[in-house]
Amino acid sequence: MxxxxxxxxxxxxxxxxxxxxxxxxxxxxxxxxxxxxxxxxxxxxxxxxxxxxxxxxxxxxxxxxxxxxxxxxxxxxxxxxxxxxxxxxxxxxxxxxxxxxxxxxxxxxxxxxxxxxxxxxxxxxxxxxxxxxxxxxxxxxxxxxxxxxxxxxxxxxxxxxxxxxxxxxxxxxxxxxxxxxxxxxxxxxxxxxxxxxxxxxxxxxxxxxxLDEAADADIQARIRDVIRRSGDGALEAHNVRTRQAGRVIFIELHLVVPGTMTVNEAHAICDRLEDALEAEIEGSEAVIHVEPEYKAEKRSKGTIPL
CATH class of the missing domain: 1.20.1510.10 (Cation efflux protein transmembrane domain)
Incomplete structure (x- = not known):
């Protein structure tokens, strides 16, 4: 809607x-x-x-x-x-x-x-x-x-x-x-x-x-900043990808959480992150994939520590 x-x-x-x-x-x-x-x-x-x-x-x-x-x-x-x-x-x-x-x-x-x-x-x-x-x-x-x-x-x-x-x-x-x-x-x-x-x-x-061009550098920087501010409770975010379709920017990312965290707790972090991203980038739609901590990529380029 x-x-x-x-x-x-x-x-x-x-x-x-x-x-x-x-x-x-x-x-x-x-x-x-x-x-x-x-x-x-x-x-x-x-x-x-x-x-x-x-x-x-x-x-x-x-x-x-x-x-x-x-x-x-x-x-x-x-x-x-x-x-x-x-x-x-x-x-x-x-x-x-x-x-x-x-x-x-x-x-x-x-x-x-x-x-x-x-x-x-x-x-x-x-x-x-x-x-x-x-x-x-x-x-x-x-x-x-x-x-x-x-x-x-x-x-x-x-x-x-x-x-x-x-x-x-x-x-x-x-x-x-x-x-x-x-x-x-x-x-x-x-x-x-x-x-x-x-x-x-x-x-x-x-x-x-x-051809699904990525959002410009300024918007990508704002996205990463929002993830840092609103990702409390998670360990890191990686594989952050964007694509632009007219007025809408689609945002996808993988969010690594502690293995001991419950589904409800992980879901709450995702909801908070999605709301923050969509509030910061007007017209955006965010999708987050949750992963356990053994999937962490601390040394990979583009990883956002939380």
Missing amino acids: SSPADSRTVRTLHVIGVGSIVVALAVMALKYWAYLVTGSVALYSDALESIVNLVASLAALLAINISARPADRKHPFGHHKAEYLSAVLEGVLIIIAAVLIIREAYDAFITPRTIEGFGLGIALSGLATALNGGWSALLIRRGRALRSPALVADGWHLLSDVMTSVGVIAGLTLAAVTGLNVLDPLLAVAVAGYILWSGFKIILSSMSGL
């Missing part, structure tokens, strides 16, 4: 996910308007990525809702990894967008285009970029705080969009000043290259989560 804190987290993630869709629609409209006004292939590439942003935001919201479902018979550990799948999908969509941009840039090389309505187009693109920049910062900050891979991936995607938009605006300004319209398709190719890099980066990051 989910706790009130978990329910609040899910509601917050849902609200942010809906906000991402609204922002993506507004940015897409502004950038496509800028393309229609100018006819710039670079602005077209920027608008095309905004369509990907919208699809990615929809996928992120769906993944957040799926990951919030409780464990069931077929998924006893829950649905938390759905967010990683969303992030992989987002990376694939980014790569597809880059390929489409390169194709459009090639057409512009073959048939050069004159840029029109420069001032209005740049103003519209600048407004869309500012909106994207503010929202990307919020997604990354809140996604990290809520341990949501889908939101963090969406935030980095938008940040890459902001960086390319800034480059496009600067490049088109240079093209307008110098009259070198060939800069327009060249900028589009540069945008495509940056987008490709961003897509591969998101995919590789998400694959780590799908």
Whole structure:
């Protein structure tokens, strides 16, 4: 059963996910308007990525809702990894967008285009970029705080969009000043290259989560500290392992107790440790395996004396 804190987290993630869709629609409209006004292939590439942003935001919201479902018979550990799948999908969509941009840039090389309505187009693109920049910062900050891979991936995607938009605006300004319209398709190719890099980066990051990547060093240090503070009565802990699945961190460890200790006494220590770990690491789930003292590994690396 989910706790009130978990329910609040899910509601917050849902609200942010809906906000991402609204922002993506507004940015897409502004950038496509800028393309229609100018006819710039670079602005077209920027608008095309905004369509990907919208699809990615929809996928992120769906993944957040799926990951919030409780464990069931077929998924006893829950649905938390759905967010990683969303992030992989987002990376694939980014790569597809880059390929489409390169194709459009090639057409512009073959048939050069004159840029029109420069001032209005740049103003519209600048407004869309500012909106994207503010929202990307919020997604990354809140996604990290809520341990949501889908939101963090969406935030980095938008940040890459902001960086390319800034480059496009600067490049088109240079093209307008110098009259070198060939800069327009060249900028589009540069945008495509940056987008490709961003897509591969998101995919590789998400694959780590799908492959049960361990919690980061800071969280592992906190786990070991909790074990030292709350393991009174036991002899040592070893084989401490973690794996991260979306917002949940699974913690497993072996706890060595005196051979003369009763099952009730050992169970009480385990309950105390599990409660302390789950209180310290929000959203974590701890499982402890009790062992007799002849199983002690005092000299082994990673052993925690108690």
